[in-house]
Amino acid sequence: MTTPSPGYERLFRKLNAIHPITDADRAALADLPLREKKIAKNTDVVKEGDAPRECCLLIEGFLCRDKILGEGQRQIFSFHIPGDIPDLQSLNLEIADDSLGALTACTVGFIPRASLTALLAERPNVAAAFWRDTLIEAAVLRAWLAGVGRRSAHQRISHLVCELYVRLEAVGLTDGSMFQLPVNQSQLADALGLSAVHVNRVLQDLRGSGVIKTRGRFVRIEDWERLQAAGDFDPNYLHLRGPS
Amino acid sequence: MTTPSPGYERLFRKLNAIHPITDADRAALADLPLREKKIAKNTDVVKEGDAPRECCLLIEGFLCRDKILGEGQRQIFSFHIPGDIPDLQSLNLEIADDSLGALTACTVGFIPRASLTALLAERPNVAAAFWRDTLIEAAVLRAWLAGVGRRSAHQRISHLVCELYVRLEAVGLTDGSMFQLPVNQSQLADALGLSAVHVNRVLQDLRGSGVIKTRGRFVRIEDWERLQAAGDFDPNYLHLRGPS
DNA sequence: CGTGTTATTGACCAACATCAAACTTAGTGG
DNA sequence: CCACTAAGTTTGATGTTGGTCAATAACACG
Numbered sequence: 316m317t318t319p320s321p322g323y324e325r326l327f328r329k330l331n332a333i334h335p336i337t338d339a340d341r342a343a344l345a346d347l348p349l350r351e352k353k354i355a356k357n358t359d360v361v362k363e364g365d366a367p368r369e370c371c372l373l374i375e376g377f378l379c380r381d382k383i384l385g386e387g388q389r390q391i392f393s394f395h396i397p398g399d400i401p402d403l404q405s406l407n408l409e410i411a412d413d414s415l416g417a418l419t420a421c422t423v424g425f426i427p428r429a430s431l432t433a434l435l436a437e438r439p440n441v442a443a444a445f446w447r448d449t450l451i452e453a454a455v456l457r458a459w460l461a462g463v464g465r466r467s468a469h470q471r472i473s474h475l476v477c478e479l480y481v482r483l484e485a486v487g488l489t490d491g492s493m494f495q496l497p498v499n500q501s502q503l504a505d506a507l508g509l510s511a512v513h514v515n516r517v518l519q520d521l522r523g524s525g526v527i528k529t530r531g532r533f534v535r536i537e538d539w540e541r542l543q544a545a546g547d548f549d550p551n552y553l554h555l556r557g558p559s
Numbered sequence: 560m561t562t563p564s565p566g567y568e569r570l571f572r573k574l575n576a577i578h579p580i581t582d583a584d585r586a587a588l589a590d591l592p593l594r595e596k597k598i599a600k601n602t603d604v605v606k607e608g609d610a611p612r613e614c615c616l617l618i619e620g621f622l623c624r625d626k627i628l629g630e631g632q633r634q635i636f637s638f639h640i641p642g643d644i645p646d647l648q649s650l651n652l653e654i655a656d657d658s659l660g661a662l663t664a665c666t667v668g669f670i671p672r673a674s675l676t677a678l679l680a681e682r683p684n685v686a687a688a689f690w691r692d693t694l695i696e697a698a699v700l701r702a703w704l705a706g707v708g709r710r711s712a713h714q715r716i717s718h719l720v721c722e723l724y725v726r727l728e729a730v731g732l733t734d735g736s737m738f739q740l741p742v743n744q745s746q747l748a749d750a751l752g753l754s755a756v757h758v759n760r761v762l763q764d765l766r767g768s769g770v771i772k773t774r775g776r777f778v779r780i781e782d783w784e785r786l787q788a789a790g791d792f793d794p795n796y797l798h799l800r801g802p803s
Numbered sequence: 804c805g806t807g808t809t810a811t812t813g814a815c816c817a818a819c820a821t822c823a824a825a826c827t828t829a830g831t832g833g
Numbered sequence: 834c835c836a837c838t839a840a841g842t843t844t845g846a847t848g849t850t851g852g853t854c855a856a857t858a859a860c861a862c863g
Contacts, residue, residue, distance in 0.1 A: 334651075382701070385791035388709040392701050407578075407691040412698055412796040439680045446690060447651040453697045454656055457626070457636050460700065463708045464752030465632040468851070499809060508708030510852050515811060531860095547629035552656040712819070743841060754820050759843060775828090 322349060322374035322424045325486055329398035332485045332555050333451060334444035343434055344441065349424040354417045361402070361415040369425040370402040376421030377497045380404075381505065382413040391506035392456065394418070394479065394498070398486045403449050406431070419497045447554075454552045463508040466547065468517050471507045473546030476527060480536060481550050493535040521545075566593060566618035566668045569730055573642035576729045576799050577695060578688035587678055588685065593668040598661045605646070605659040613669040614646040620665030621741045624648070625749065626657040635750035636700065638662070638723065638742070642730045647693050650675070663741045691798075698796045707752040710791065712761050715751045717790030720771060724780060725794050737779040765789075 323345050330336050351374070354360055361367055363382060378395040392413065395401045405411050406428065435442040455478070462471045476496075483494045500518070501511035521527050526542045528535045536542055567589050574580050595618070598604055605611055607626060622639040636657060639645045649655050650672065679686040699722070706715045720740075727738045744762070745755035765771050770786050772779040780786055
């Protein structure tokens with residue numbers, strides 16, 4: 316057994332938060348060939364139409380999945396944080412129908428699809444954990460859809476802040492009530508189906524009423540109760556096992 | 560080997576459209592214990608908060624997955640057609656975070672989760688097909704989100720009509736350019752993040768410009784080219800193998 | 804310091820929502 | 834087969850959230 320790459324640490328922590336895996340599973344994962352690569356901010360890891368032969372594990376930084384529609388409008392589908400394997404969403408699909416881009420400078424680990432597929436066939440428990448992870452991602456997507464379809468701009472933004480906080484906490488990436496939100500206002504707009512101008516105004520509102528505070532790319536939650544209420548946020552859909 | 564229940568026929572056809580499975584796989588699936596049940600229109604098969612011990616295969620009729628938000632607003636996440644296994648989305652999750660309701664009188668087949676899980680562990684090829692199916696469903700969800708987030712009401716409605724036509728065609732449930740759309744205008748609204756009144760107006764527009772025709776619960780596509788253009792529809796995301 | 808990116812403002816506008824009423828269709832029981 | 838009822842559709846009037854455009858102010862970074 317090789318020494319586990321530090322890249323796996325956060326994956327284990329994440330998997331542990333959603334589905335218990337054994338030490339043997341861990342060892343098998345750590346033995347997978349992993350090619351680490353630095354990705355520059357604002358570049359794509361996978362572009363729409365690609366047929367990647369590797370699967371990527373996010374080790375450090377933030378990624379997002381998005382798509383540009385016919386008339387140039389952009390929709391962001393998800394934000395990915397360290398420990399995520401965003402490509403799980405396309406492991407069994409030949410060509411990507413959306414893109415995966417770096418919001419910040421990132422470190423990702425590429426794993427050959429074949430190795431991963433082989434491991435999953437051998438270790439049903441790991442396969443179950445990964446499948447569960449994709450299902451949770453789908454649940455997050457549904458929550459996102461519900462927001463964009465039916466919630467007001469205030470609710471959407473508050474909800475997203477709650478979600479990111481809880482997810483980051485589960486992998487130990489929060490600092491008290493503060494966390495990094497490496498996303499500008501127009502990216503936020505593209506995620507939430509709003510315009511950048513409106514996002515700006517709602518954010519001012521939220522700050523003005525003392526619910527959150529922003530400093531640079533960091534957000535501090537000043538009043539979790541009110542934020543949660545404003546976003547109609549219920550963490551169940553994240554299916555985390557620990558304390559939310 | 561038992562005679563396959565007619566309920567499985569359409570599942571096979573659907574699986575075949577997304578991932579080739581062998582005759583042995585088919586036989587194994589057909590041997591699963593299947594408890595058929597009629598579901599009345601407008602009743603729930605699975606309610607939010609349920610922890611079902613069975614997994615359901617839709618044999619006849621239409622289902623939809625939805626959720627009621629905090630202030631009574633409703634969002635529909637997906638429409639399910641015969642051959643779908645909507646519960647695949649929650650096979651590895653304990654409690655459902657949304658509901659599954661019958662849009663029409665339905666026949667569903669319940670399969671004990673344990674039997675299905677056992678079969679999937681034994682037959683990686685079937686597991687791959689099912690996993691692929693859940694990934695396609697996630698891709699459909701992303702397309703849906705993109706529409707709700709970034710497309711106009713006209714585009715959203717046109718897109719949905721295109722999607723349903725293509726999906727129904729893949730399981731042989733279209734009649735030329737006509738198909739059943741067992742959904743009223745306020746359900747359409749809840750699916751697309753619009754109001755029922757606005758859906759009504761856009762539909763009138765679409766009919767007036769000769770793109771579609773509706774008669775009762777049936778839609779006839781009069782001009783596929785224009786409908787596809789109006790909806791900015793590209794069927795790739797459905798990942799079907801046959802002719803689109 | 805300068806230069807490109809991001810945030811903020813203001814004026815104005817449009818798409819879509821809401822409300823409420825009327826009309827149509829479909830389903831049901833006698 | 835008709836009458837009755839509930840469900841769904843259509844219409845009009847009016848309101849609001851959030852979009853667009855364009856200019857200015859703040860940053861961040863080399």
